[in-house]
Amino acid sequence: MSSSSLPSLRWGLVGTGQISSWFVADLALVRPNAKAKHIIAAIGSSSKEKGEAFVKRWIPQLSPGPKVYAGYDAVYHASDVDIVYIGTPHGFHKQHCLYAIEAGKHVLCEKAFALNAREAKEVFAAAQKKGVFVMEAMWTRFFPLVHQLHRVVHEEKAIGDVHRVFADLSLDQNIASLDADSRLKNPALGAGTLLDICIYSITWGLLMLDADIATEAERPDIKAVQTLSGPIDVASTVLLFYPSTGRHAICTSTAMCKHSGEIDVFARIEGTLGYITVEGVSASCPTAFTVYDKAGGSARRFTVPKPGFGLYWEADAVAQDIAAGRMESAVMPRVETVRVLEMLDEARRQGGAQFPIDD
Template sequence: MISEWFVKDLILSRPDAKVHHIVQAIGSSSAAKGKAFAEKHCPESSPAIYDSYQGVYDDPNVDLVYIGTPHSFHKQNCLDAIAAGKPILCEKAFTLNARDAREVFAAAKKKNVYVAEAMWLRHRPLVKDLKKLLHEDKVIGDVLRSFSDFGIEKDIANLPETSRYKDPALGAGSLLDLGVYALTWATIALDANNPNGAEKPTVLASQSHYGNVEVATSIILKYPSTGRQAVVTSTTNVVGNPDLLTRIEGTKGSIEITGLVPSFPSGFRVYPKFVGSAVAGTLTRAEGKLHDYPVLGKGYHFEADNTALDVLAGRLESSIMPWSETIRMMDLTDEIRRQGGTVYAADSA
């Protein structure tokens, strides 16, 4: 599904496009599947079709590889593409654990190959503007805490055992699929402009499971340097509330982010502080200022453009999602899984 959305956004007609993208090749588990994908999603591109991913890596006409396989394949896919010298944009979660991510980045550094995690949320203009309002303009004063959630109902019990949402061998679980977005909103909200780099918060986490598949995660993050806290949740049991994806509270007001799901926000509203008294029943707040961000397509073209520009400029890392940030987030999910009791085979490999 994500690969479909990504390719559709690549070939959108955009008058303000920073880069012209061409779907040059598609690798799949079979030539028939690859051909069907191309005919449906990029009929005018006529890409080369390969019955393996290696065919894409070895194609001299391919400038940049997008990896949209399940989480558990990412490490090997990246290593194979790096060995072929191909720049990479790899879907989140980047790998199953931080150790594997470090191995991929070490290989990329040794081979001098660009690699970036495809955390498309961070590339959206909405996020750039929000960070400025929060941490430079301080429109809600000093940020104190945030709440973020991502829930999608998947009915895990009735899915086939081979479903990626139910198979731990494919990285099943709400945390890596959904929770990483809620975690991302928390770090966007609470990260201060720290010249020494992004801070690693402390973690208190709990997880629930259906069999050996994690279906709900609850997390409290605390930033030691400031005392800022975040409550982060994810689940495949129920649908989250699109009217309030994330709430960020500060000394002078609050910001509420809305949209279809936390990975696809449409805008946010900045509110002043509440006035009146809760005890007296007079607590109210003003309507607030709406910041609306309609996008063409799904919004994958933001990360596609930025990645292509990075590669064209000869960079080895994304300035928006550098290797250090991927590692920080993977370290957090590792600790959350450790506390919650979710284990993948890759953890002991």
């Protein structure tokens, strides 16, 4: 496909934190197999100086560069922006989505999409009324390696019937040393490991136990415990149990330690005929998986080249959906975002972590 025939999307970014920096760098990456053309039109930051520094560091090669605004309102209303990428802390997601939707913009909003399922439903209702595309930016689900693993598990049945999944994401974030207004410590911003990183572990459990989410998938029973520091969790363990089959996934997170080494096995999928290990720098960014037979006598390793960070795959998918006139993604549909948030709501209810909006 020639570059002139690719769908084109003009992006405005809201927020200039770490995930936004990775996203904008990936949008600007030159890729021979790109499925869309991405134009970075606008950057909204807490100050113009911070926004200009962000552009200089992450996309200095762009000429002309994006317009930089102090604040976010100008991004929502910019005539040269088709879609707003929201990379602000969780606690701002609902309102920033609603501002963008009201301005008639499509939206790609970082995970966790909202603080709870109720907020997500409010955003999706507004998007439905306005007729715009909205998707949660769960980038991991768009990796070609993940799609390949899903086929190996659910179509090829390489390890037979899956009966158990382990998945973990661990970071050493030293929460106690952070300022009270840090997004990792302030409960009003959705702080804690559950929404920030355990959502990835839960995603792996769902991907490996659900063959299809095109229609509403089975809702597993939730059992959860959390280690708390004040109102937020610094470690969570969430068990997903499927009553219809007895399958379960043990999904964990912690902010108190980091596995050693640059590449770790972060997930294990067990089946009747063997097992699979998945590895990468974290559960959010897989780089390879290996299929083992039950006796351990043979192994097949799979990997897919990944230039940059790997956020362009979701951006390409969004551009293709919008060009086709679709209002949501088949890979990350709205019903799946709500289903996951309802699990997170229940995990917090059982584990004890609290946000001010719970009152």
